Amino acid sequence: MLIGMDLRPNPSRLMVYISPIIAVFLTILAAMIMFKFLDVDPIQAIKTFFIEPISSLEGLAELCIKATPLILIGVGLSFGFQADIWNIGAEGQLTIGALAGGGLAIAFYNTESVLLLPAMLLAGILGGMAWGAIPAWLKSKFNTNEILSSLMMTYVGLLVLGYLIHGPWKDPEGQNFPESRLFHDAAVLPILLEETRLNIGSLIALLVVVAALVITTRHVIGFQIKVLGMAPLAANFAGYKEKKLIWLTFMLSGGCAGLAGIIEVSGAIGQIVPTISPGYGFTAIIVAFLGRLHPIGIVFAGLLMALTYLGGDSAQITMNLPNAVTGVFQGMLLFFLLASDVLIKYRIRFRGSKRVKEPIK
Amino acid sequence: MSIEWLIPIILTIVTAATPLLFAAVGEVVVEKAGVLNLGIEGMMVMGAITAFAVAVSTDSSVLAILAGAFAGLLMSLIFGVLTIYFQSNQVATGLALTIFGLGLSALIGHAYVGKTFRGLPKLNLEGLSSIPIIGPLFFNYDSLVYLSILSVIFVTWFLNKTRTGMLVRAVGENHDAAHSIGYSVTRIRLGAILFGGTMAGIGGTYLSVVYTPLWVENMTAGRGWIALALVVFASWKPWRTFFGAYLFGGITIFQLYAQGMGVELSAQILSMLPYLATVIVLVLISRDKEKSRLNAPACLGRNFHASG
Numbered sequence: 001m002l003i004g005m006d007l008r009p010n011p012s013r014l015m016v017y018i019s020p021i022i023a024v025f026l027t028i029l030a031a032m033i034m035f036k037f038l039d040v041d042p043i044q045a046i047k048t049f050f051i052e053p054i055s056s057l058e059g060l061a062e063l064c065i066k067a068t069p070l071i072l073i074g075v076g077l078s079f080g081f082q083a084d085i086w087n088i089g090a091e092g093q094l095t096i097g098a099l100a101g102g103g104l105a106i107a108f109y110n111t112e113s114v115l116l117l118p119a120m121l122l123a124g125i126l127g128g129m130a131w132g133a134i135p136a137w138l139k140s141k142f143n144t145n146e147i148l149s150s151l152m153m154t155y156v157g158l159l160v161l162g163y164l165i166h167g168p169w170k171d172p173e174g175q176n177f178p179e180s181r182l183f184h185d186a187a188v189l190p191i192l193l194e195e196t197r198l199n200i201g202s203l204i205a206l207l208v209v210v211a212a213l214v215i216t217t218r219h220v221i222g223f224q225i226k227v228l229g230m231a232p233l234a235a236n237f238a239g240y241k242e243k244k245l246i247w248l249t250f251m252l253s254g255g256c257a258g259l260a261g262i263i264e265v266s267g268a269i270g271q272i273v274p275t276i277s278p279g280y281g282f283t284a285i286i287v288a289f290l291g292r293l294h295p296i297g298i299v300f301a302g303l304l305m306a307l308t309y310l311g312g313d314s315a316q317i318t319m320n321l322p323n324a325v326t327g328v329f330q331g332m333l334l335f336f337l338l339a340s341d342v343l344i345k346y347r348i349r350f351r352g353s354k355r356v357k358e359p360i361k
Numbered sequence: 362m363s364i365e366w367l368i369p370i371i372l373t374i375v376t377a378a379t380p381l382l383f384a385a386v387g388e389v390v391v392e393k394a395g396v397l398n399l400g401i402e403g404m405m406v407m408g409a410i411t412a413f414a415v416a417v418s419t420d421s422s423v424l425a426i427l428a429g430a431f432a433g434l435l436m437s438l439i440f441g442v443l444t445i446y447f448q449s450n451q452v453a454t455g456l457a458l459t460i461f462g463l464g465l466s467a468l469i470g471h472a473y474v475g476k477t478f479r480g481l482p483k484l485n486l487e488g489l490s491s492i493p494i495i496g497p498l499f500f501n502y503d504s505l506v507y508l509s510i511l512s513v514i515f516v517t518w519f520l521n522k523t524r525t526g527m528l529v530r531a532v533g534e535n536h537d538a539a540h541s542i543g544y545s546v547t548r549i550r551l552g553a554i555l556f557g558g559t560m561a562g563i564g565g566t567y568l569s570v571v572y573t574p575l576w577v578e579n580m581t582a583g584r585g586w587i588a589l590a591l592v593v594f595a596s597w598k599p600w601r602t603f604f605g606a607y608l609f610g611g612i613t614i615f616q617l618y619a620q621g622m623g624v625e626l627s628a629q630i631l632s633m634l635p636y637l638a639t640v641i642v643l644v645l646i647s648r649d650k651e652k653s654r655l656n657a658p659a660c661l662g663r664n665f666h667a668s669g
Contacts, residue, residue, distance in 0.1 A: 005448075005666075007666065086452055088456065138640070138643075138644055142644045142647060142648045143647045143648065143650045143653065144640075144643045144644050144647050145590075145593060145643060145647065147399065147452070148586060148589060148590050148593070148639070148640075148643055149640050149643060151583070151586050152583075152586070152590075152636040152637070152639050152640045153636075153640070155582075155583050155633075155636040156633045156636050156637060159629040159630070159632050159633050159636075160629070160633075162629040163627050163629035163630060166627070166629065167627060282456075282460060283460075285453075285456055286457075286460070289453060322467065322468055322471040324464050324465075324467030324468040324471065324578075325464070325468060326464065327460060327461070327463055327464020327465070327467065327468075328461065328464040328465050328468055329464070330460055330461075330464065331403075331457055331458075331460040331461025331462070331464050331465070332461060334453070334456075334457035334460065334461075335439065335443065335454075335457050335461065338443055338447065338449035338450065338453055338454055338457060339443055339447045339449060341447075341449060342447040342448050342449070345448065346448065346666075
C-alpha cells in the first residue's frame with residue numbers, strides 16, 4: 001500500500017476544526033464537477049447557489065428563517081449523538097410539535113389573548129417530546145432499536161398530519177385544499193425586522209443555543225452524556241443511569257424538534273400545510289455532525305445548510321435545475337466530512353516516511 | 362367453495378414482499394459480517410431510478426436489472442470505502458448514503474417523471490402455469506420473484522455450509538480474532554457490503570420496473586428501513602427474512618384492499634399500518650435482552666483497524 005494510517009496517541013484537536021473546512025471545500029469541488037456533467041457553467045452555478053441568495057437583506061433574513069429549525073433540531077440531536085443514542089425521527093417530532101401547537105391556534109381561532117402564543121410554543125415542545133417519548137420508552141423498557149422505531153414514528157407522524165388536514169382541520173373556506181385556515185394575528189410570531197419574514201423564532205433558537213452551551217460545558221448532565229457515549233462501562237461504574245439518559249436525550253431532542261415545528265407553522269408559514277418541513281429533521285443530523293456536536297459549531301453549520309436550501313431554490317428559479325440538487329449537496333457534504341474526520345484519530349503515512357513510534361502507554 | 366378470489370390477493374402480496382426480501386437478505390449478509398449499513402433506502406432508490414432509466418431508454422429488462430444492481434453496488438462501495446478505509450461511523454455513513462441517494466435519484470429522475478415501462482414478462486410454462494390454482498400460485502411470476510427466493514436459499518447455504526460464509530460470520534463475531542489468525546477482515550467486510558448493495562439495488566429495481574413501473578420521487582417510501590427491521594425480526598437468519606417479508610407484504614396489501622373495500626377509516630390511518638406493525642414486531646423481538654444479544658453479531662457496528 002502506498003498510503004497507510006497510524007493511530008494517533010491522542011485525537012487531534014486541530015483536525016476537529018479543520019475537517020469541516022476540508023469537507024466544505026471538497027463538496028464545492030465535487031459539486032462543480034457535477035454541474036459540468038449537467039451542462040451547467042460551474043462558476044455561475046456556485047454563484048447562484050451560495051452568493052445570490054444572501055446578497056440582499058431579505059435573503060439574509062430568509063437564511064436565518066431556514067437556519068432556525070436546523071439549529072434548534074441540531075442542538076437537540078447533538079446530546080443524543082454524544083451519548084451514542086440515535087434519534088433519527090426528528091422530522092416526525094417536528095411534525096407532531098407543529099400539530100400540537102397549531103391545533104391550539106385552530107381551537108382558539110380569533111381569540112385575542114397574549115397567552116395564546118406562549119401556550120402554542122409550549123404545546124409544540126410537549127408534542128415533540130411526546131413523539132420522542134415513544135422510541136425512548138420502547139428502548140428503555142423493551143430494548144427496541146431506537147433508530148428504527150424513531151424513524152417508523154416519523155412516517156406515522158407525517159400521516160397524522162395528512163389525516164388532519166384532509167379531514168377535521170381542513171380550512172372550511174379553503175375550496176377543499178388540504179390546508180388549515182390561516183392563523184389569526186394573535187397566533188402568529190411577531191416579526192423582528194420590518195419588510196422581511198424574520199420572526200422572533202430565531203431569537204428563541206439563540207436562547208436554546210445558549211442554554212445548550214451551559215448544559216454541555218457547565219452541567220453534570222452534559223458530562224454524563226459524553227461519558228456514556230465514549231465509555232459506556234465507565235458510565236455504568238460511575239452509577240449513571242443509562243435509562244435516565246435515554247429519556248433525557250430523547251426529551252431534549254424531541255422538545256427541540258417540536259419547538260422548531262411550531263416556530264415554522266406559527267412563523268414563516270402561518271398555517272398548517274401538507275409539507276411543513278423540507279426534511280429539516282434529517283438535514284439537522286448533518287448539521288449536528290458538521291457543527292461537531294457543539295452548540296456554537298451547530299450555529300455555523302445550520303447557517304451553511306440553510307444556504308444549501310436557498311441555493312437549491314435559486315438554482316431552480318434562475319437556472320432551471322431541479323431543487324433535488326440540495327439533497328445531493330447535503331449528502332456529499334456529510335460523506336466528505338465523515339471521510340475527513342479520519343484525520344482526527346489517524347495520521348496519514350506515505351510510503352518511505354518513517355513510521356511514527358507510539359509512546360508507551 | 363372456491364378460493365379463487367384469494368389468488369389475486371396472494372399474487373399482489375408476493376410482488377409487495379419481493380423488494381423487501383431482496384434488501385433484507387442482502388443486509389443479513391452485511392450484518393453477519395459485523396457491518397450495520399443503514400443506507401438501504403438510499404441504495405434501493407438509486408437502484409430504482411437507474412433501472413427505470415435504463416428500462417425506458419433501452420427497452421431491455423435484463424439491462425435494467427443489471428443496471429439497478431450495479432447502482433446499488435456503487436452506492437455500497439461508497440459506504441464500504443468510508444467505513445472500512447476511512448473508519449467513519451457506520452450509523453452516520455448509512456444515514457448519509459440515504460440522504461445522498463434520495464437527492465441524487467430525484468435529480469436523475471427529474472427527466473423520467475411521467476414515463477412508464479411495460480414491466481417484466483411472467484413465467485409461462487406449458488402445462489404447469491395453466492393448472493388451476495397451483496399454476497397461477499406457483500408458476501406464473503416474473504423472473505425476479507424466483508430469483509429472490511433462490512437468493513434466500515443461496516444465502517442460507519452460503520452462511521452455514523461454505524468456508525467463506527463461515528469466515529463472514531467469524532469476522533462479524535470477533536474481528537480481532539479473525540484478523541489474528543490471518544484473514545483479511547477488510548476484504549471480507551467489503552465483499553459483504555457490496556453484496557448487500559447489489560441486493561438492495563435489485564430490490565429497488567423491482568419497485569420501479571415491476572411493482573409500479575414508473576418513477577416517483579422517494580418511491581421507496583421507507584421500505585429500506587422496513588428491510589432493516591426485517592433483519593432484526595429474522596434474528597439474522599436468512600430464511601426467516603422470507604417469512605418477515607411476506608408478512609409485511611401481506612400487511613401492505615391488506616391495507617390497500619381495506620381502502621378499496623371502503624373500510625370506515627381514512628386512507629392515512631390505514632397507511633400507518635406497515636410502520637406501526639414494524640414497531641410492534643421490533644418490540645416483540647427485542648424484548649428479551651439476553652436473547653437478542655445472543656442473536657446479533659457481536660461486532661455489529663464496530664469498525665476495525667489493524668493497529669488499533
